Amino acid sequence: xxxxxxxxxxxxxxxxxxxxxxxxxxxxxxxxxxxxxxxxxxxxxxxxxxxxxxxxxxxxxxxxxxxxxxxxxxxxxxxxxxxxxxxxxxxxxxxxxxxxxxxxxxxxxxxxxxxxxxxxxxxxxxxxxxxxxxxxxxxxxxxxxxxxxxxxxxxxxxxxxx
Numbered sequence: 001x002x003x004x005x006x007x008x009x010x011x012x013x014x015x016x017x018x019x020x021x022x023x024x025x026x027x028x029x030x031x032x033x034x035x036x037x038x039x040x041x042x043x044x045x046x047x048x049x050x051x052x053x054x055x056x057x058x059x060x061x062x063x064x065x066x067x068x069x070x071x072x073x074x075x076x077x078x079x080x081x082x083x084x085x086x087x088x089x090x091x092x093x094x095x096x097x098x099x100x101x102x103x104x105x106x107x108x109x110x111x112x113x114x115x116x117x118x119x120x121x122x123x124x125x126x127x128x129x130x131x132x133x134x135x136x137x138x139x140x141x142x143x144x145x146x147x148x149x150x151x152x153x154x155x156x157x158x159x160x161x162x
Contacts, residue, residue: 001063002031002061002062002063003062003063003101003103004034004059004060004061004101005060005062005069005097005099005100005101006057006059006097006099006127006130006131006134007058007059007060007073007095007096007097007098008056008057008094008095008096008098008114008117008123008126008127009023009024009055009056009057009058009094009095010042010053010054010055010091010093010094010122011053011054011091011092011093011094012044012050012051012052012053012054012091013051013090013091013092016053017054019080019092020039020054020056022080023076023080023093024036026076026080027058027060027073027095029072030060030062030064030072030073031060031061031062031063031064032060032062033058033059034059034060035058035059036056036058036059036130037056037057037058037126037127037129037130038056038126038158038159039054039056039158039159040054040055040056040122040125040126040156040157040158040159041053041054041156041157041159042054042122042154042155042157043122043154043155043156044088044154045088045120045122045153045154046087046088047087047088047089050089050090051090054159055122055123055126056126057098057123057126057127057129057130058130059130059131066097066100066105066110066112067107067109067110069097069100070109070110073095073097076093076095077093077094077095080092080093081093082094096114096117096123097110097112098112098113098114098117098123098127099112099113099114099117099134099137100112102135102137103137104137104138113136113137117136118136118139118146119150121147121153121154121156122154122156124143124146124147124150125147125158127143128143128144128147131143132144
């Protein structure tokens with residue numbers, strides 16, 4: 001059975017746009033990348049003494065079960081040079097599963113919906129671009145409603161498409 005999975009991608013080291021595009025291409029090995037948002041320049045959250053991020057959201061249609069998809073994502077990050085030295089620190093690539101269809105997953109290695117997605121403008125704005133009317137399966141609010149409920153916070157700026 002096929003599922004639509006919403007992934008958040010981010011990079012703030014080196015050729016950020018190239019890293020995002022490379023990750024999208026690699027994700028094709030896990031299913032079909034159906035769509036993607038624009039790229040967004042985003043202010044770091046948590047650890048703020050670092051370069052700004054480039055973020056986007058991609059929608060992947062996949063038959064992979066959630067745990068297998070998560071393992072593949074971790075492998076892609078590793079192959080691309082992701083090193084985990086500092087929590088919320090600089091990174092070549094970061095890929096998070098935001099939503100896996102309308103499933104609720106609570107495992108030691110994977111929580112879906114992503115537990116902090118509803119608090120993060122850098123996630124919700126690109127997600128609203130590709131899926132404004134889908135509902136958060138726990139909060140029962142649309143992505144647009146979640147964006148509208150966010151307080152002012154770290155800056156997120158949509159980049160113009162070429």
